[in-house]
Amino acid sequence: xxxxxxxxxxxxxxxxxxxxxxxxxxxxxxxxxxxxxxxxxxxxxxxxxxxxxxxxxxxxxxxxxxxxxxxxxxxxxxxxxxxxxxxxxxxxxxxxxxxxxxxxxxxxxxxxxxxxxxxxxxxxxxxxxxxxxxxxxxxxxxxxxx
Numbered sequence: 001x002x003x004x005x006x007x008x009x010x011x012x013x014x015x016x017x018x019x020x021x022x023x024x025x026x027x028x029x030x031x032x033x034x035x036x037x038x039x040x041x042x043x044x045x046x047x048x049x050x051x052x053x054x055x056x057x058x059x060x061x062x063x064x065x066x067x068x069x070x071x072x073x074x075x076x077x078x079x080x081x082x083x084x085x086x087x088x089x090x091x092x093x094x095x096x097x098x099x100x101x102x103x104x105x106x107x108x109x110x111x112x113x114x115x116x117x118x119x120x121x122x123x124x125x126x127x128x129x130x131x132x133x134x135x136x137x138x139x140x141x142x143x144x145x146x
Contacts, residue, residue: 009101076091092106
C-alpha cells in the first residue's frame with residue numbers, strides 16, 4: 001500500500017470549493033491525468049455513485065473504477081478504487097476562516113504486480129503526489145478566477 005497526499009489553500013469558502021468539486025464529471029477540467037469520466041450508476045452524486053475514469057500518466061493508460069463511499073457536502077468526498085489500482089481516498093475541505101479553505105487529497109493505493117507491486121507503489125506515490133499538486137493548483141486557479 002502506498003499513501004499519497006497533496007493539499008492546497010484556496011481563497012474561497014468551503015461552500016464555493018464544494019460547488020466546484022461536487023460534480024464528479026467536472027474533475028476532468030482540473031485533473032490533468034483524468035481524460036474522461038463515465039458514470040456506471042444511475043446517480044451522479046452521493047454515496048453509492050460509481051464511475052469509470054480514463055486515466056493517463058505518461059505512457060500508462062488505465063480505467064480507474066471508483067465508488068463514492070463518503071459524501072458530506074462542504075467537507076468530504078470519499079472514494080474506493082476497485083479497478084486495476086485498488087484502495088481508498090478522500091477529498092477533505094477544512095474551513096480556515098476568512099474565505100479560505102484547505103483542500104486535502106489523501107489516498108492509500110495498492111498497485112498490481114505488473115506495475116511493480118509495493119515497490120511500484122512507493123515510486124508511484126511520489127509521481128502521483130506531484131501530479132496531484134499540479135491538479136490542485138489548477139483547481140485553485142479555476143475557483144479563484146471565477
